[in-house]
Amino acid sequence: MGVSMSRWGNDLYAGRRSYDVVGARRRWFLVATSVVLISAVLLGVRGLNPGIEFRGGSEFTVPGVEETTQQPAVDAVTGIPGAEIPRVSVVGADTLRVQTSQLDDVQTQELAAALAAAYGVPENEVNSSYIGPVWGQDVTTKALRALVIFLALISLVLTVYFRDWRMAVAALVALLHDLVITVGLYAAIGWEVTPATVIGFLTILGYSLYDTVVVFDKVNENVRGVLEQRRYTYGELANLAVNQTLVRSVNTSVVAVLPVGSILFIGAFLLGAGTLRDIALALFVGILVGTFSSVFLATPLLVWLREREARVAAHTRARLEERRAAATASGARDTVTVGALVPGQHLGTRSQPRRRKGHKPGRRQ
Template sequence: MRSKRSFDFVHTSPRFLTISALILLIGLIMLGIKGLNYGIDFSSGTSVDITVSKKIEEGKVRSFLEGQNLGEFTLTSAELRESIRFKHALNEAEEKKLKSEFQAQIDPNSSFEVFIVDVEIAKEQQRNAIIGLLVASLGIVIYVSIRFEWRFAISAVVALLYDALFVICMFSIFRLEVNLPFILAVLTIIGYSINDTIVIFDRIRENLRFAKIKSHADLDRLVNDSIWQTMARSINTVITVLIAAICLFVFGGESIKLFSLAMIIGLVSGAYSSIFIASQLWLFLKKRQPIKKAVATKPQSTP
């Protein structure tokens, strides 16, 4: 059934693709210049989370830390919790000194959670994160190739790469911390993005079974109709998860704020890429295939 919607995704997609390419290019340039702001999961350092028994001014805690001469650090204060990230791994003596002096000068009833990552562990976790992303992408290629065809698989993977790179570039531009929850967010984004893409691809495949494709214009109409026919489902799915991610970002603790922020960016990017990248790339590849013309058969003459 033809969609009566007036917006033409196919004919407007070059504009969106141009904008997407420019944003991604700027992000990749920034990524090449500044790199990523790795947390201690991927770089050596020490994370100290202090639970205090009373509200303490951030300035007082910062002055205390500056007097400890433990090197560069970042401090995040929340109600009854102080989160400190040191750029280098504290040794046992430094850790004990920090705890004892904090309890003596700031809060004698405070408790500590200390997480130390050395250089070798950080490098290993970087490798494992990259391997995880590659394995996930390979699994998606195999799944889509078996269920659909190679054009669908290539289009889906390009869209997923765009989503992952877009989130990574945003974190690079705004110098947001990249840690293990960030990798989990990227993998989750890939899952939701491929779900949106598969929904559209499945409708395209179903419509192809019954459509009479005689020209490239027929293919354009088929893709437009398929997108509109799945639009309500895609929007409902994204909005549902997006509301949950926004609530986590607003009301969640500091430890999950960057995870939820990555989810918000990735969910929007995934819905966008399914429509303007995956389906349009499939259409481009499909148009490279010659359209089969129906051959008219001559009626046999009766003797």
């Protein structure tokens, strides 16, 4: 019979059930590094596909078309001298969006007439707009500036709040991990990066940071006074914090990803709302990747950084040596795992003496 979610969560919180997330940190570091490298290679080789808001140019919207084939639009733009090969996309069920390089007023009128004739719609229904390259560069600059300011403020706040710069470093590494993977996916599939996409990037950074701070807050609570006791190591108490917040992380992610998935798969793909697709993909991927980094990357990286500290390293070595000596003296196998609670021991509880068969409370045998 399966274990209920409530019982599973209670067992994780009390330490009766434990997953050795911190102890397997090399595996998670390898997975995270591999995916980040693949995303970076895709980003360097394929590059991003910036929307017209970033690169500038002329945009035409052709509504009410019976057939949304793109070749007539390509042929119409090709017939305009000086126009680059267009980017044609379908918006909704019967609307085409055609983007090309900057056109003057005469070229704009000629292309609008050509598109109207190609798709059999009145010329006055073809809408055109122009976005200058200066405005696009200004949007790019402000987006990068917002990202830098965001990361700087987060580093300062985390350092002050937790009084530990290592937590700020681990959180920033997790944030960059989420950002690089999400941007790399956009480079892989070739979707346009629009201002809505940038908003999605910043949103997933906030979500990932929130999840990481919750885990770190529990870590900070568990490891308080860790060097003054001899029962657990820093890694074991940090691993307990990950297990105690695991159910909350999973539930929060599921609740968040369901509506975003509906926007992406129903709103964007089935209903054809292209503007929703720009932000929905970033949110969908970012939530999933952010959950992974908060659980499997941030805390293991924090433990790795803290165990580089002399006092924490000495405490961990002394505790493990005591366990090995006790295991050898009792004839048990010499297997000690850093990062997982010792079986049969969990925080805040004491092992109860085993009752003899037939013994009843309050009755002497």
